[in-house]
Amino acid sequence: MARSQASARVVVIGGGIGGATVAKYLAANAAGIEVTLVEPKARYTTCFFSALYLAGMRSLESLTHGYETLAQRYGIKIVHDFAAAIDPVAKTVNLKSGGKLPYDRLVLAPGIAFKFDAIEGYDEAATKIMPHAWIAGPQTELLRQQLDSMEDGGVFLIVSPPNPFRCPPGPYERASLVAYYFKQFKPRSKILILDAKDSFFEQELFQDAWVRHYPGMIEWLPAQFTGGIKAVDIKDLSVKTAGETFKGAVVNFIPPQMAGGLAQQAGLADQSGWCPVEPRTFESKLQRGIHIVGDATSGGDMPKSAFLANSQAKVCAFAIAAALTGSARFAPHLFNTCFTFLAADDAVSDAIALEPEGGAIKISEILISEVGEDAETRRQVVKAANGWYDAFTHDVFG
Known part of the structure; x- marks a missing residue:
């Protein structure tokens, strides 16, 4: 509990969607709380919609956002530094630069880290040759450069994680x-997806679109067919499965994932690699007084998406405000909205409502686009998606 309403201090680590939303909603709605946001990068590039950049349909700059409004309009103190360690007893965050930040409540939005030891041959150095591009920015630019320089007729190999x-x-x-881009500029090229899974979300919608838009261009091989991903060789751009070795002109290897490094270091992740949280407050189940939002969390049926991180962050912000200032508590309502592009004029959407149930978070309702919708319906989803991006990023970054 804070010493007084005027001196309550909340430190938020991580300036992605979850962290920026917590900081903004605390600063905007809870008088008497001093909010500090710790984020090493001056600007944040969204992973969502980054496939449009790969296709040449958006610039990377259009997906990149700064923290100026959060500082100027909402009075959030922005610290561009790395959080090196957390002392939960002293309630301080140690910065890489040597400084310390005291807190009454701490929020982590650490995002994801990669299990570089999971697949033989794929380590951090390998990302310079086989980019994952699963954290947007330089990796996305590298993958775009590789696709641009690839000769027509080459194979783009994607490894999809478990x-x-x-x-x-x-x-x-x-x-x-990428198939949309190939169809225009490299029509003899192919795409091969080697999957660590036997099925994937919205599979029917994707496979229907691949037949309609890109016949013969995209092949998907499930784990039950390949026997799973065993190793990579960056020298000859190959991926070895249980039964065969596949080579690509460009290889996009997306590794298995876990909660970001600081969460692991601070003991906030369990044996699953993710951070269990209380479903009504997003307080850590392993360390009281510390809250976790975004992709690092576990706790039921929550997909790891930007919109859900934003929804979690609002629940978390109001829970912290209630704990520190005595403001009203609200029953948590979580929502996820996702737009997925299949071509320039073809997009689908899903909407999910989630609620706490028995110590976890369960899906209460789900609506997803259907196979067979007419072209005009899909064009309207494209229009809605572009409007959603602008409104959503404004909600997060001001």
Whole structure:
């Protein structure tokens, strides 16, 4: 509990969607709380919609956002530094630069880290040759450069990770929009998806679109067919499965994932690699006084998506405000909205409502686009998606 209403201090680590939303909603709605946001990067590039950049349909700059409004309009103190360690007893965050930040409540939005030891031959150095592009920015630019320089007739090889991972439709949307680019500029090229799974989210919608838009261009091989991903060789751009070795002109290897490094270091992740949280407050089940939002969390049926991170962050912000200032408590309502592009004029959507139930978070309602919708319906989803992006990022970054 804070010493007084005027001196309550909340430190938020991580300036992605979840962290920026917590900071903004605390600063905007809870008088008497001093909010500090710790984020090493000056600007944030969204992973969502980055497949449009790969397809040449958006610039990376259009997906990149700063923290100026959060500082100027909402009075949030922005610290561009790395959080090196957490002392939960002293309630301080140690910064890489040597400084310390005291807190009454701490929020982590650490995002994801990669299990580089999971597949033989794929380590951090390998990402310079086989980019994952699963954290947007330089990796996305590298993958775009590789696709641009690839000769027509080459194979773009995508390795899709096991569940759970950030953005379940992401690898398949990426395949769709790279196919859109190939169809225009490299029509003899092919895309091969080697999957660590036997099925994937919205599979029927994707496979229907691949037949309609890109016949013969995209091939998907499930784990039961390949026997699973065993190793990579960056020297000859190959991926070895249990039964065969596949080579690509460009290889996009998306590794297995876990909660971001600081969460692991601070003991906030369990044996699953993710951070269990209380479903009504997003307080850590392993460390009281510390809250976790975004892709790092576990706790039921929550997909790892930007919109859900935003929804979690609002629940978390109001729970912290109630704990520190005595403001009204609200029953948590979580929502996820996701738009997925299949071509320039063809997009689908899903909407999910979630509620706490028995110590976890369960899906209460789900609506998803259907196979067979007419072209005009899909064009309207494209229009809605572009409007949603602008409104959503404004909600997060001001």
